[in-house]
Amino acid sequence: MLKDITIGQFFPGNSVLHRMDARFKIIITALFIAMLFSANTIIGLLPGILFMALCYALSKIPFRLMLKSLKPIIPIILFTSLLNIFFLDGVVLLRVGFVRITYDGILFTVMMILRIAALIAGSSLLTYTSSPISLTDAVESLLSPLKKLRFPVHELSMMMSIALRFIPTLIEETDKIMSAQKARGADMESGGLLHRAKALVPILIPLFVSAFSRAMELALAMECRCYQGGEGRTRLKVLHSKGADYIGLTIAMLFLDATVLVDLLL
Amino acid sequence: MSIVQTENLTYTYSLGTPFEKTAVKDVNIAIDEGELCGIIGHTGSGKSTLIQHLNGLVKPTSGSVFIDGQNIWDKGVKIRDIRFKVGLVFQYPEYQIFEDTVFKDIAFGPKNMGLSEDEVSRRVKDSAEIVGLRPETLGKSPFELSGGQKRRVAIAGVMAMEPKVLILDEPVAGLDPKGREKILAQIKRYRDEKNATVLLISHSMEDVARFTTKILVMENGGVFCYDTPPKVFGRAAELASMGLSVPQITRVINRLKSAGIDIPGDIYTVEYAVKKINEYLARK
Numbered sequence: 001m002l003k004d005i006t007i008g009q010f011f012p013g014n015s016v017l018h019r020m021d022a023r024f025k026i027i028i029t030a031l032f033i034a035m036l037f038s039a040n041t042i043i044g045l046l047p048g049i050l051f052m053a054l055c056y057a058l059s060k061i062p063f064r065l066m067l068k069s070l071k072p073i074i075p076i077i078l079f080t081s082l083l084n085i086f087f088l089d090g091v092v093l094l095r096v097g098f099v100r101i102t103y104d105g106i107l108f109t110v111m112m113i114l115r116i117a118a119l120i121a122g123s124s125l126l127t128y129t130s131s132p133i134s135l136t137d138a139v140e141s142l143l144s145p146l147k148k149l150r151f152p153v154h155e156l157s158m159m160m161s162i163a164l165r166f167i168p169t170l171i172e173e174t175d176k177i178m179s180a181q182k183a184r185g186a187d188m189e190s191g192g193l194l195h196r197a198k199a200l201v202p203i204l205i206p207l208f209v210s211a212f213s214r215a216m217e218l219a220l221a222m223e224c225r226c227y228q229g230g231e232g233r234t235r236l237k238v239l240h241s242k243g244a245d246y247i248g249l250t251i252a253m254l255f256l257d258a259t260v261l262v263d264l265l266l
Numbered sequence: 267m268s269i270v271q272t273e274n275l276t277y278t279y280s281l282g283t284p285f286e287k288t289a290v291k292d293v294n295i296a297i298d299e300g301e302l303c304g305i306i307g308h309t310g311s312g313k314s315t316l317i318q319h320l321n322g323l324v325k326p327t328s329g330s331v332f333i334d335g336q337n338i339w340d341k342g343v344k345i346r347d348i349r350f351k352v353g354l355v356f357q358y359p360e361y362q363i364f365e366d367t368v369f370k371d372i373a374f375g376p377k378n379m380g381l382s383e384d385e386v387s388r389r390v391k392d393s394a395e396i397v398g399l400r401p402e403t404l405g406k407s408p409f410e411l412s413g414g415q416k417r418r419v420a421i422a423g424v425m426a427m428e429p430k431v432l433i434l435d436e437p438v439a440g441l442d443p444k445g446r447e448k449i450l451a452q453i454k455r456y457r458d459e460k461n462a463t464v465l466l467i468s469h470s471m472e473d474v475a476r477f478t479t480k481i482l483v484m485e486n487g488g489v490f491c492y493d494t495p496p497k498v499f500g501r502a503a504e505l506a507s508m509g510l511s512v513p514q515i516t517r518v519i520n521r522l523k524s525a526g527i528d529i530p531g532d533i534y535t536v537e538y539a540v541k542k543i544n545e546y547l548a549r550k
């Protein structure tokens with residue numbers, strides 16, 4: 001079912017990671033991505049992966065969920081791996097007719113798989129441990145310097161939070177509409193590409209109709225409560241940075257240093 | 267023989283995640299052909315989850331579902347055939363409408379069954395007539411209709427498949443009293459004309475009391491009882507303890523009885539109450 005997609009989902013909890021300031025979590029995630037992309041060798045990826053494992057352990061998020069977050073990207077990984085393994089130049093290990101497999105190709109492919117998997121699994125942790133509201137508040141706070149340049153930071157973050165808020169609703173709605181059409185004998189599992197594309201019509205039309213009417217209702221409700229943008233608005237939950245946040249940031253920086261060092265030394 | 271039957275039916279949502287929730291627990295029911303069965307229960311008691319098992323939209327976590335004696339999850343059973351046999355009308359079914367004319371939308375189900383043009387057309391007109399849609403409405407866009415009319419189109423869309431078992435999830439929720447009355451009567455008419463079995467979820471004890479032959483009471487994912495309306499509404503205290511009530515007229519009668527007036531206690535429709543009270547007054 002659609003409900004089983006976990007990317008972008010929030011799993012409430014009370015771990016150290018859950019309690020951290022979302023702004024710091026975003027910065028640390030950026031540092032983590034930097035770790036993965038500054039590494040040039042497989043060993044260089046190790047500090048990043050180690051850092052991710054540490055975070056997962058701290059977050060008390062079940063290991064199963066991490067594997068689940070990787071499921072949707074398996075096709076992408078397979079496809080790019082196949083391309084890389086057969087088409088990269090280097091020391092040839094095996095040759096059958098046209099097809100050859102090189103040592104460098106294998107190394108590069110393994111590295112790429114590790115990098116993509118760690119990227120997805122690691123950054124999923126950000127949404128697993130932060131509520132959508134705290135995330136958008138954090139984005140607004142981090143981007144607030146741009147306000148000086150007249151960039152509509154508040155509007156952007158409001159749009160983001162509305163979008164995030166309605167993802168589960170839309171998924172639920174899609175599920176409901178799909179069930180209702182299946183109950184009328186809609187066949188979505190068999191047939192060729194064209195047939196399947198056609199089978200989407202009875203789902204997409206009701207979905208759009210309801211999304212539009214929902215948007216209208218929401219706009220109306222916001223206007224009724226005199227919403228007029230970010231000017232003078234206060235927050236229900238104010239973000240506070242604590243000691244633990246700075247410690248987390250320091251640890252992430254150390255791991256990034258380690259990555260750079262490992263690459264320099266090897 | 268029972269047309270709808272379940273054996274130790276259990277279903278858990280989001281199995282294996284922190285959001286695990288067992289919505290249906292060890293349900294055993296057997297509903298006979300021709301019954302007009304009301305399903306009542308507190309919000310969250312698992313009514314909607316249970317009925318989605320009966321046409322194979324949801325696969326049980328454990329246990330089995332039998333339609334006409336056939337286990338619907340046996341190998342070789344085409345689940346689509348089950349869905350044509352057991353028609354399911356969801357709650358607020360008007361959101362499923364997608365075609366540009368009422369006719370085409372009602373025809374969606376019968377067309378999926380692979381029927382001939384003529385047969386599809388006959389069924390569309392037939393079911394439109396049952397739910398009280400005028401012939402000229404068939405050519406209109408369903409999106410122009412009122413809420414109540416849309417509801418009728420959606421119900422007709424399932425009736426047009428002429429299922430042997432018709433299941434409706436709160437079909438009159440959010441309609442005005444007159445509209446409710448009409449739709450319930452139309453559902454009853456469908457059952458009488460097509461010799462079908464009907465299952466109907468409702469929150470209105472009055473509707474259930476007047477229209478059904480049997481009542482299934484759900485509590486916390488399990489079956490509390492399955493019996494005739496007088497027997498079920500005879501257990502007023504137990505129903506009240508699970509947040510349900512008995513029809514208002516039954517409450518009136520119970521008060522009269524406890525005030526010492528000698529009338530039978532199994533009264534649950536206004537018509538029957540009037541008759542019994544008149545009898546009592548004549549005796550006096």
Ligand SMILES: Nc1ncnc2c1ncn2[C@@H]1O[C@H](COP(=O)(O)OP(=O)(O)O)[C@@H](O)[C@H]1O
Nearest residue numbers: 279287289307308309310311312313314315316
């Ligand atoms: N799609 C779903 N995912 C997770 N839990 C659900 C879902 N649908 C229903 N539930 C839960 O299952 C229980 C039974 O729900 P439902 O069958 O809708 O009850 P009813 O129709 O009697 O109100 C409720 O506790 C509800 O929260």
Ligand SMILES: [Mg+2]
Nearest residue numbers: 313314357435
């Ligand atoms: Mg329900």
